[in-house]
Amino acid sequence: MERGLLLIVSGPAGSGKSTVDGLLCQNPEFERSVSYTTRAPRKGEENGREYNFISEEEFLRLKDENALFEANYFCGHYYGSPRRRAEEVLASGRNFIMEIDVNGAMNMKKIYPEAVLIMLLPPSYSAQEKRLRGRGTEPEEKILARLARTKEELEFLPQYDYIVYNRENGAAEAAEEIRAIVRAEKSSVRRNPAAKDDYLAN
Numbered sequence: 001m002e003r004g005l006l007l008i009v010s011g012p013a014g015s016g017k018s019t020v021d022g023l024l025c026q027n028p029e030f031e032r033s034v035s036y037t038t039r040a041p042r043k044g045e046e047n048g049r050e051y052n053f054i055s056e057e058e059f060l061r062l063k064d065e066n067a068l069f070e071a072n073y074f075c076g077h078y079y080g081s082p083r084r085r086a087e088e089v090l091a092s093g094r095n096f097i098m099e100i101d102v103n104g105a106m107n108m109k110k111i112y113p114e115a116v117l118i119m120l121l122p123p124s125y126s127a128q129e130k131r132l133r134g135r136g137t138e139p140e141e142k143i144l145a146r147l148a149r150t151k152e153e154l155e156f157l158p159q160y161d162y163i164v165y166n167r168e169n170g171a172a173e174a175a176e177e178i179r180a181i182v183r184a185e186k187s188s189v190r191r192n193p194a195a196k197d198d199y200l201a202n
């Protein structure tokens with residue numbers, strides 16, 4: 001059985017990560033990791049869907065038990081993804097998506113070098129700014145902080161494998177681009193080291 005791909009998807013605020021990943025996961029070939037976090041649920045979030053919301057004590061216990069693939073402390077809260085589910089999905093040949101920040105992505109690259117790192121971006125910086133303001137839900141200083149954070153996140157772009165733009169009303173197109181990346185990666189010579197021997201033996 002061919003193993004699935006581990007896809008790491010990062011993207012600044014307003015990139016539409018969860019919309020694009022949600023579209024991908026409509027196909028059973030993809031499953032999104034549900035991380036553990038110690039932050040409180042936001043309005044509309046459900047335990048077990050967006051995150052598994054747990055206490056700091058439980059989080060530290062899972063970390064000690066080596067149940068987490070990686071863990072990060074971000075803006076005052078812990079985040080980490082369950083290791084066992086990732087192993088099960090990849091072993092079954094399905095692709096596993098982890099939506100994590102740039103630090104988590106850099107950790108994962110060390111822990112699991114076969115991972116494919118994808119940076120999802122709005123069409124441009126000015127379009128991102130417009131999207132964040134358009135939501136109309138956040139105070140100005142928070143918007144400015146998110147834009148400043150974007151510049152820091154983009155410093156990590158050279159460590160990523162692919163850039164996908166989420167254009168206006170373009171989530172379906174962005175999801176299709178990610179499917180194309182998966183097809184290309186699966187055909188890569190690097191991922192098929194036994195191809196010559198298999199060919200000659202049949």
Ligand code: 5GP
Nearest residue numbers: 035036071072074079080081099100101104
């Ligand atoms: P938020 O609290 O806004 O949902 O997430 C904050 C940041 O944590 C986002 O950049 C999100 O991608 C990242 N994040 C979510 N789950 C994990 C995880 O399991 N590990 C790491 N390293 N980051 C995560």
